[in-house]
Amino acid sequence: MARLKGRGVAAVNYPTGMNLGGDPSQALIHATTTGSFVITLSSVDLGQGIKTVGAQIAAETLGVPYESVMIDTADTDTGPHCMGTFASRGTHRIGNAIMMAAKEAREVMMCVAATELEVDAGDLVTDGKGRIHVNGAPDKGIAVLDVALAAHFKHGKTISGRGMYLKPKSEVVPETGEMDPDSCQAHACTIAEVEVDDETGDVTVLKMTNAYEIGRAMNPALAHQQIVGGAWMGISHALYETTEPYYPNRAHGPLDFSEYLMPGPGDIAEMDSVIIERPSSNGPYGAKGIGEMTANSPIPAIANAIFDACGVRVTSMPITPEKILRGLDALRGNPN
Amino acid sequence: MKHSVVSLTINGAERQMLVAPGSTLIDVLRESQGLTGTRRGCEQGACGTCTVLVDGKTAMSCMLPVETIEGAHVETIEGLTPPQGLHPIQEAFLQGFATQCGFCTSGMIMVAAALLAKNPNPSREDVVRAISGNICRCTGYEAIIDAILDAAVRIRSAAHAEAA
Known part of the structure; x- marks a missing residue:
């Protein structure tokens, strides 16, 4: 009896967004009297970081500090329309809508600043720190706060913008099945190293090495988090998640989600990930979606590593000890 | 069954409260004490989300009838957080x-x-x-x-x- 080591590789191309009936998201932005900007969305941040990334995109486009952008999310009764956070679409769709809204608001902001400074709006730049000034003359400038005050109390203007990103519906060509299903594709590759116990059929994932090409990584720390969390879910799909018992005794099977088997802190693998940036042509600042793809390549990589370790090729998930032991029996010519 | 009065020290402050029979510690923390930093997860002791310290030891507050810990010292995430800054x-x-x-x-x-x-x-x-x-x-x-x-x-x- 032995613990057999193996290594497997798998790669994934993953679509960003979908367009089954047209795929829109909208954003509205306005400045408060204090020169903060509020972005109203119907999108939900459930931990993936759309609020953080949305505020980054708005701050970059407006030319104001990140801290002066507030994101007001997730009231689908009152907010502008969003299809939702799925299909790895959030950063791309909502990000594009925010960027468009921020561009419109920036135009008004620069116009008010130009009137206040008695210069041409085309000569003005933002310093990203809360001031607007004449290009090349930092002293001839005005704080964004004062621009907001002037807009509200002198000019009777709202520094606001509307953003809409729509991926139009793509009809399927009946003859070929051809269509345009997404906006861009992200790519990834995982190398998994596993150990298979040929007596118990138990698999331990020892290490996963990942490379991700996700356009522009808007927030590398958040992207890295998605990779690690997604790889964990990949391990979970590959080895654990089933309503069948982990060992073939019905009493060991899950009765509800609290007993549904997923890897715990003791089952995680050493993780080494790199991000490669090749900006997309249509994402905000070149971003693509990373959300769902992170659980993809780990699964076939683990299956391939198991094959490399013990010669058993399992083609259905999860790869439970029972499947491995049956496979080993078949390889040895033992009847099941 | 009657309500009973239970005394606890919660985050250093002595508290007396009237509790319904079978009330769990998390019910008291979240509902009568307003300490909503403790999260209610599975409510069956399987997820650990509701963990607090009872007399210095970890306890799942969803599983603990509050009448059984009369006089205990309870510490929650609010108690761990210093008045200024973070722990x-x-x-x-x-x-x-x-x-x-x-x-x-x-x-x-x-x-x-x-x-x-x-x-x-x-x-x-x-x-x-x-x-x-x-x-x-x-x-x-x-x-x-x-x-x-x-x-x-x-x-x-x-x-x-x-x-x-």
């Missing part, structure tokens, strides 16, 4: 990006607090064992384990600086 464990979680949706975070931090009070220099395995009763569905655990190890370093160096 070193919170700081380590923040700096290490050890939270995504945040639902498991207060339970994880309370478990870490109990571990580090008992063992200021834990190994990675010690940390894994300590959080093995706590479920996280976002992070893949790696960042949480790293943050708790980082918190241990922060607390030790703060203690060292104080001694010197």
